[in-house]
Amino acid sequence: MFDTIRAFFLAYWYIVVPVVTLCFLAIPVIVYWNEVRYWLMNVRMRLPLVGRIRSWVRHPGTPEDSGFLSSERELCSFYAKYYDDHKVDKAFFKKCENYLAKANEDGRREKNLGIWALIIVLMLIEATAFGYALAPFALTLATPKTAMIGAFAIGLVISIICLLLSEFAGRELYKNSVVGHIMSFEDLRGTGDMGDMVRKNLITIDNTTDDDARPEFQQMLNRVRAPKDGAMPAKRYRVASAYTVFIVVLACAAFWVRTETLNAQEAELIANPPAVSQTADDFPTGSDDDFPLTDDMANLSQQSTGKSAQDQIDALHRASLVTFAVLSVLFVFIQTTSTFLAYIFGFAGTHSRKAWEMTHGFANADEFERHHLSKARSIAVDAQSSLGTLQGLQARVFRVSGTTKTDTGKNLQQRTFENYLVYAANEATGKQTDEMMRNFIQKGIDRVQSLIDEGDLNAAAKAFNDIGPAVASINTSNQDLLPLKQKFESLRPMFQAVLAPSPAPVAAPKPVIAAVQTTTAEPVAAVPVAAVAPATPVETDAPAAAVPEAPAAVAPAFDKNAWGDLTDFEDEDLPHVASKHGVDIALLRRARKLQLLEKA
Known part of the structure; x- marks a missing residue:
């Protein structure tokens, strides 16, 4: 068997070597996927003839409100996505550790290079064994070389399928163990809201401290998407069961194929026994010149020859069956090992893998911050280099249109990656502000409408005046909030009529x-x-119709310094500050972000 395998590798090295090399090159791609993805993006950006920069040189786009050309903004957005991943601080390090601890996964890790190398080796061994077993029956109409290559390819495909199924089965078994740990609190949980076996908060790494007051099992449920039976977490064995059936059927099929191959070899041995074709028999019949044998001696010679051939066939049959059984057990052992590795490595938490990737390999928060700050600077340098290359090539391209030539050279010193980050941060803050205002105004309009339906027009008028300043601050150029403003203004005539007689008692x-x-x-x-x-x-003071319009003239602008200097506080301290001042925490976060931008 091993001689056949060695001969196969030597004969078809030009196929085996690329396949094996590709399998092992996949290991660093899997382990360091984020770095590989950034490198591929950078290469795709700077390819000489078909890169993105070359395309943007030919089509620079038009100037936008930010001052950047659309091509420059798109280039910067590619790098900003990776830059933001490394724009973290010490507080984020603590949040990642907190998230892993609450998910009960602070002691777990992902597979490293050595583990993946072991898995690839086991997969190749499986592929070789399957190829050897399938070779006599795969592609029977093809040439022997083609049949061997086809059998190895089929074996490789089967091994890859087994690897994927073992990975999914191992993860399912690990999630079942997490569910079992959660269910172990069944007899210890309290009553009421604190005793429900359901998810209570939508938890990410940024808001991982929101469920500090909840029991341990609810903290795990907030981070692990566990399957349920009704309202209770439940275990699932669908993938593991299907995988077990697949492995058993495959092992039995491989054993059957090898047995059929053995039967074919035995039939050939019976048809052509080797003992008959030997040159020197134990009991030669002799020639005419030799001493003649009696009939009894000749019959004994023939019986001995037949018995020797049958003994060889029986011994070969027994040895082959034992070998086939060992190979089937080895196949099951390899699959069990792959499943066990998938069980002990990996995470069940929704954001646990990201939290681990961001924090593993660092002794403390200071080292974590220095590393990611260095990474962010490196990405910023690459981004500015690509942006400078784009702007330089655009300046050297002949433009038929004078307007296009002017646009590409206007405010060139201000169109940097650093300024793009400032613009993107301001844009994100503006979107958050618009979203907060949209929610506030929509809730106010809904309340006004509900009060109108109840017939309480005085309370509806008061609620109408409460949201008046916010609506008055909406710019008519803001197309996102303009429909809300128009909806608000459509209610004004109704409340002018309601409030008109109110000054009469004076x-x-x-x-x-x-x-x-x-x-x-x-x-x-x-x-x-x-x-x-x-x-x-x-x-004759003023008619009541002027009451709703009065706040519009004095609508205050957002004062980011109304609660003092918030840059000295960490993000997790803002809830305490918000409760102290009695304001919404979203307003404090907005004020703190504006103060940080002002100090930057």
């Missing part, structure tokens, strides 16, 4: 004055007249 002192004039002397009457004179403007 004129109530008028009849009182008349009574005093009829019951008092003339000197006394002069006093009330003088007092009434300044009160007359109250009666």
Whole structure:
């Protein structure tokens, strides 16, 4: 068997070597995928003739509100995605550790190069064994060389399928163990909201501290997407069961194929026994010149020859069956090993893998921050280099249109990757502000509408005035919020009619004055007249229709310094500051971000 395998590798090295090399090159790609992906993006950007930069040189695009050309903005956005992944601080390191600890996965890790190399070696051994077993029956109409290559290719495909199934089965078994750990709190959980076996918060790495007060099993449920039976977490064995059936069927099929091959060899031995064709028999019949044998001696010679051939066939049959059984057990062992490796490595938490990738290999938060700061600077240098290359090539290209030539050279010193990051941060802050305002105004309009449906027009008018300043601050050029403003303005005529009679009670002192004039002397009457004179403007103060419009003239701008310097606080401290000042934490986050941008 081993001689046949060695002969196969020597005869078809030009096929085996590329396949094996490709399998082993896949290991660093899997382990260091983020770095490989960034390298591929960088290469795709700078290819001499078909790269993205060459395409953008021919089609620079038009200037945008940010001052960048559309091609420059697109180039910077590619690098900004990787730059933001490394724009982290010490607080993020602590959040990653907190996330892993609450998911009960702080002691786990992903497969390294050595583990993946072992898995690839096991996969190639499987492929070779399957190829050897399938060779006599694969592609029977093809030439022997083609049949061997086809059998090895089929064996390689089967091995890859087994590897994928073992990976999924191992992950499913590990998730079942996590569910079992969660269910172990069944008898220890409390009552009410703190005892529910359901997800209570949408937890990511950024807000991992939001469920600090919840019990351990709910913290795990917030981070692991566990299958459920009704409202309770449940274990699933679908992939593991299908994988087990697949492996058993495959092992039995391989054993059957090898047995059929053995039967064919035995039939050939029976048809052509080797003991008959030997040159020197134990009992030669002799020639005419030799001493003649009797009939009894000749019969004994023939019986011995037949018995020797049958003994060889029986011995070969027994040895082959034992070998086939060992190969089947070896195949099952390899699959069990692959499943076990998938079980002990990897994560079940939604963001656990990212948290581990960001923090593993660092002794403390300072080392973590220095490493990612260095990575961010390196990406910024690459981005500025690519942007400079694009701008330089655009400057040297002949433009028929003078406008295009002017656009590519305008404000060139301001169109840098650093300024793009500032613009992108401001744009993101503006989007967050618009989203907060949209939610606030929409809730206000919904409340006004519900009060109108209930018939409480006075309360509806008050709610209408509460959201008036926010609506007045919406710019007419903001197409996202303009429909809300138009919807708000469509309610104004209704509340103008409701609020119009409200100042009428101010004129109530008028009849009182008349009574005093009829019951008092003339000197006394002069006093009330003088007092009434300044009160007359109250009666003509302003119609009630002006009440909703008054806040629009004094709508305050967002004051980022209203709560002091927030840059000295960490992000996890903002909830305490928000509760102290009695404001929404989203406003504090916005103010802190604007202060950081101002200090940058």
